[in-house]
Amino acid sequence: MLITFSGLALGGIVAGFFGSLLGLGGGIFIIPMLNLIFGVEMRSAVAVSLVAVIATSSAAASVYVQERLSDIRLGMTLELATTLGAIVGGLLAGRLPREALTVLFGLLLLYTAGSMVRNIPAQGNSGGPSRDNSRKKVVPEYQVRNLSVGLGASFFAGNISGLLGVGGGIIKVPVMYLSMGVPLKVATATSNFMIGVTAAASAFIYYSRGDLDLLVAGPVVLGVFLGARTGSRIMHRVRAAYLKWFFVAVLLYTAMQMLLKGFNLHVLWF
Numbered sequence: 001m002l003i004t005f006s007g008l009a010l011g012g013i014v015a016g017f018f019g020s021l022l023g024l025g026g027g028i029f030i031i032p033m034l035n036l037i038f039g040v041e042m043r044s045a046v047a048v049s050l051v052a053v054i055a056t057s058s059a060a061a062s063v064y065v066q067e068r069l070s071d072i073r074l075g076m077t078l079e080l081a082t083t084l085g086a087i088v089g090g091l092l093a094g095r096l097p098r099e100a101l102t103v104l105f106g107l108l109l110l111y112t113a114g115s116m117v118r119n120i121p122a123q124g125n126s127g128g129p130s131r132d133n134s135r136k137k138v139v140p141e142y143q144v145r146n147l148s149v150g151l152g153a154s155f156f157a158g159n160i161s162g163l164l165g166v167g168g169g170i171i172k173v174p175v176m177y178l179s180m181g182v183p184l185k186v187a188t189a190t191s192n193f194m195i196g197v198t199a200a201a202s203a204f205i206y207y208s209r210g211d212l213d214l215l216v217a218g219p220v221v222l223g224v225f226l227g228a229r230t231g232s233r234i235m236h237r238v239r240a241a242y243l244k245w246f247f248v249a250v251l252l253y254t255a256m257q258m259l260l261k262g263f264n265l266h267v268l269w270f
Contacts, residue, residue: 089162
């Protein structure tokens with residue numbers, strides 16, 4: 001029992017650390033850990049992931065808001081669409097073919113990763129704070145554009161969050177960065193600010209259906225909270241270019257696993 005508790009907490013720390021750095025909420029790490037390592041049923045894993053996303057958001061968002069990295073006005077605007085999408089996604093969970101949705105999501109991740117790769121060489125460090133500015137916690141001026149695209153993507157991100165428990169940041173961060181002109185670190189911080197509300201909207205639906213195992217959620221959430229606090233405090237020391245490449249790597253890895261799972265092939269999570 002102690003070993004299981006410690007393993008769940010350690011997995012939560014890793015998920016929270018990287019989730020806060022990338023604005024993803026940690027769900028893409030938590031769900032495979034619970035389902036394939038600890039044998040937690042998929043719906044319960046999604047429910048625990050959503051609760052963990054709330055913890056990630058609470059831990060990281062407070063730091064980002066204090067350091068003025070989060071665009072609160074933009075986050076509140078996009079959150080209207082995201083919350084509605086999360087409710088719809090939570091209600092539809094179990095009624096749509098999960099395999100088809102998983103394959104489509106994997107293809108979307110591949111497209112997003114390719115788009116970000118094309119932007120890295122052209123922009124270098126200009127896509128976010130430079131190394132010097134990052135140390136001074138200075139955010140370059142920017143103008144938000146394509147708000148309608150952001151609202152549509154946020155609604156879809158809410159659907160994905162409700163159905164797969166990944167927080168929606170994996171969609172919102174690249175959309176804000178690539179389509180809306182938001183620097184990557186600001187997009188990450190703003191996503192962390194939003195994903196807690198998004199996850200709460202659909203987590204309540206899972207809880208009402210009895211899918212949430214509190215004995216599993218407890219240590220995972222504790223670990224996620226600690227990991228997210230650590231990740232959010234060191235994000236300023238990470239160069240924007242490195243963060244972009246790491247984000248691309250996460251997208252490609254997740255896409256591969258999603259496609260393998262969607263086609264019912266053997267999936268190795270590592």
